Amino acid sequence: MTPELGIIEGFFGRPYSWEERASLVRALAPAGYGFYLYAPKADAHLRRRWREPYPDAELQALAAFAEACRQAGVRFGVGLSPYELFLGFDAEAKASLAAKLAQLDSLGLADLGVFFDDMKGDLPDLADRQVEIVHWIAERSTAARVIACPSYYTDDPVLDRVFGQRPANYLENLGAGLDPAIQIMWTGEEVCAREFSAGHLARVTEQMRRKPFLWDNYPVNDGPRMSRHLHLRAFTGRPSTIGPHIAAHGINTASQAVLSQIPALTLAESYRDGADYHCLAAFRRAAVAVLGPDLADGVERTLLLLEDAGLDGITPEQKARLHARFAAFDHPAAREILAWLDGAFVIGAEELQTQ
Template identity: 65%
Template sequence: MPTLGTIEGFFGRPYGWTERTELMRFLAPHGYSFYLYAPKADAWLRRRWREPHPAEEMEQLSTFGAACREAGVRFGVGLSPFELHFGFTADAKSALADKLAALDAAGCEWLAILFDDMRGDLADLAGRQAEIVAFASERTRASRLSVCPTYYTDDPLLDRVFGPRPASYLKDLGAALDPAIDLMWTGEEVCPREFSPGHLDRVALEMGRKPFLWDNYPVNDGPRMSRHLHLRAFTGRPAAIAPHIAGHAVNPASQATLSAIPMLTLAVSYAHGDAYAYGQAFREAALVVCGPYLAAMLAADLALLQDAGVGDLSGERRDRLRARYAAYDHPAAREVVGWLDGAYAITGEQIQTQ
């Protein structure tokens, strides 16, 4: 079993503090040993990172950190210093030092510096980012430090959106960072179908260390993906990859309770190895999360919820589906109803502005 945990790093409406705490506590006995708080909607960790968090938000963050420690889960925060590599001035350094001190005060034990979702078409990008990370590592009290590169996948989508990646970027960044610092990687695509030992070994050679997986399943935060509930068990993550990675962080779906179903199956996949059966793993995880009645409903409706999606449901079928789940008093059922009602829909504007 690799180091396994949660990275709450999706766009759209973030979890409420109660949802977040309940998911963390539920997953802890199943091998999820860390929780990185990094929702895209927390502007004070992203576009407004230079500003201090409101006092109430920081108090809630500290309370969540204490709950993590009580559950034996390492509490971490993902900080996205938006486009700081374009101007690491004295004022910017002061703002970053203040932010790190605030996160220390909140009990942050694992700091992730996230350079994703921002422009990166600079020839010396790796060097600039390494300077920022070195500055942060000298000031944070966090015992573990991770970095998400701007180009965190082979997927050419990033080059189209954020500019062409600099030549040898990943190799240069890895060479400039302390070997003890994790480098995050989502795979051959932003949302990969699978990870293979061969691919991971190639990336490790470039990084100069084993990649730390940021796994974008069951996340469903895109304008198209938010129309689907990602409930099926994990596949394409065989236990054989464990020796080839530094850790495995799961980016959950917008629905906290329903996310626990596939997340449980990943732990089962690592534990069972070649004996893993994804269909059985789904049924058993749904039973644990939802109980027998609701688990049977989800299994029966899986093709509608995950494959067809809300956009392909006729009005009559959608109404029948909604009535069935609305009659059941369980947080997972309420998440299905909210999804059918559009409560979790993600817009292109949210992707551009969060």
């Protein structure tokens, strides 16, 4: 069973251009990717400066992309992260939120994400506060579907270390309080889950009182450590048997929009082929489809350097050879590799704290 597949542009660092987004939608829609959630951390009008209205030019660009999604048969959605709104959901905050929702409604949203991720959350009544906010939004938004991302969206204790100890029974209270029609996102046992099991998802379903909407943090490569690597390999650890246990499967794509198509295509193949899925063969097919045979061969031959060694693990001589190899191709994916080699996608800790 193939669940609803989709793209989440939810990473830190340099966001995609509008043409990169449209090209990604057009490339993946035929493979079954049916939704796009626009939520780059760099869009401050959705996050730290969410109270400020979008300038006309940016709103028009969003509207044009929304139409491109609809023309491709893809649901368009936005992930709104009303930064620390739960610390003061007063009349002034509600007025600002209503104004932002009106702007977003003008885009013709199919989906609206309400994201509480990556912000302080160690409040005993956090779930109750967030339930109130999500219901308030759902009552006013014209979006057909509302999807909430919890502050603690994984079992991974790294969130407790960074954002404060999660309140007792947080996920259970959130699931009990939210209307069953509202989806809840989940990244798995880890922030960047190596695998998903039916048993784990069944447990989370019980806690949430609904099937989780997967926010899969692969092939995303943001952050000081991951941005120094390209994530190109085929999906593994997502057996087709998890399909009946999830509401949808969204992938947080890498900073490189064209290269992200390679692993994305393999996930669709994994669900389609089930027990007959072979990750290496799937990678090769996807790479040829996205890159053409010659560039695909060059990427496969250098995969150990691009994905495993990364910028810190390759020598200056290896970097020079990689640069020469990929400079020979007039292809947007080759240009992404060259930009990555030159450090254009490297993200520092400061960006994680300010976006």
